[in-house]
Amino acid sequence: MPTVVVENLVKDYGTLRAVDGLSFTVEQGEVVALLGPNGAGKSTAVEILEGHRTRTSGQVTVLGADPATGGAAFRDRIGIVLQECGIERELTITEALNHYGACYTRTRPLDEVLELTGLTDLADRRTHQLSGGQKRRIDLALGLIGDPELLFLDEPTTGFDPSARRQAWDMVRGLRTLGTTILLTSHYMDEVEALADRVLVINQGKLVAQGTPDELRAGIADTTLVRFDQPANGGTVQELFGDLTGTATAANNRIEIRTTNPTGDLHRLTDWALKHDQELGHLEVTRPTLEDVYLDLIGGDENE
């Protein structure tokens, strides 16, 4: 049986449907990422799997139990790294780890947890003396102290500087090699590509795509992107677009054409430009990046 099975999960907040019929599974030992913009319903879905929230409808099974009713026996087997969760400022790192560790049946040895999270040298410092990135590492350490079979990581690197992100990624990769099943949320494409075996793209509470990062890219692998500045004579361009095989969109004074026939479309474009004495400013011809795939899937409203 898979570690996580979600079928038709729905969560309403009043009239707002935050999670809208989500279904997916996570196999043992897999690192799966829920990717989506802010407000897509990722955290709500994960908090339901953690047992922090009740669901409106649907089936959820995590480690063979229903998180809503699993109680202490269920929470004994999971580790949770929440977004923005405080740590007792009065305690040292070692004290905090020992305190939370005492709640679990099995614990991962303290030295090992400190080592994994790079906190060995800070172990006797009070938590309020530490930087934001160091605190996030304590969050991770507290998620690991109970030697979980399944670890939830809710936006593990939001707010990190680039080098701290790399370190966090190394830690997660280290956990994967130890066989821990991980379900993480992120709104960074590069993070998901670096860490996840499988990606579930979520938008407006719905699953819009899933697969390995390569599979996702393959969806528009034969597409080429042609971009250039909006020419001064816009009306004539509109007429031209009817002749192109690709589809054109305009935003921020840039025209973007997605085409599977780049040679023909480029020829028609440049031909038109020369005839009308127009310049195709900052003309680019590129392959789509994973970021483009993602923006495509979520309808380009990443910056909400």
Next chain:
Amino acid sequence: MNKRPSSLKLLANQIGYQNRRFRRNVMAAFFTLAFPLMFLLLFGALFEGVDIAPGVEVAAAQFYAPGLAVFAAVSATYTNIGISTAISRDEGILKRTRGTPLPPWIYVGGVVGSGIVLAAFGAALMLTVGVLAYGIEFDWANLVPAVLTFVLGVASFSLLGLALASVANSGQSAPALAQATLLPVAFASNIFISVRNDPPAWLGLLGDIFPLKAFADAFFACFDPFRQGSVYEPWLLLRIAAWGVLGALVFWRKFTWEPAVGGPTRSRRRR
């Protein structure tokens, strides 16, 4: 396969953990212990002995030290539990705890247990200073009623502290709410000044409604040099217990483990 840790061990851990957090929190220690002690020393300097009959004098501290011991105990439970629980909720510590296998009642038991330990320490400190510095007297025959009255009082005020944390919507509003409810009532409750003889009607009413005067009077009964017969005050104890039940109900209905959405503490935590 290892066994799950026993409830008793978990509870002991939780009490130790809350006590440790308290000891390292200078503000909490000041308001809970130093504040009542300051009043005790201040009153000691202001008031002298009371002549109860020609040639028979009783230390004035005999009348106010037990009341200040109750004040310290109420600060350690009602004020301290209310504020520290609201702050822990704001900081996400309660939410983090809910994600561990620790049963919620053991967390709450740790909060209350720690409050009672602190209350006993604070009250013992006031009474010890009272005995050593001002010569108050205690009839050891009253030990059992004094302890039972005290335990009922701190248990009820612990539940009221949990109720306070339940209705305070943030860790910043909790201290204001605690002081705004405790201090006015304390003035009507034989804590700082004696309102035993003919208080204004409204002041008497204030004292009679809320449980602080009941606690102070019931505890003082065990120290009253003029008292004859049983030192138990059943009606006062019932009033204290009724408020404890009310506190438990508010806690049961209103308490949440998660910080209020968009509460003021998000910025605070990003210090």
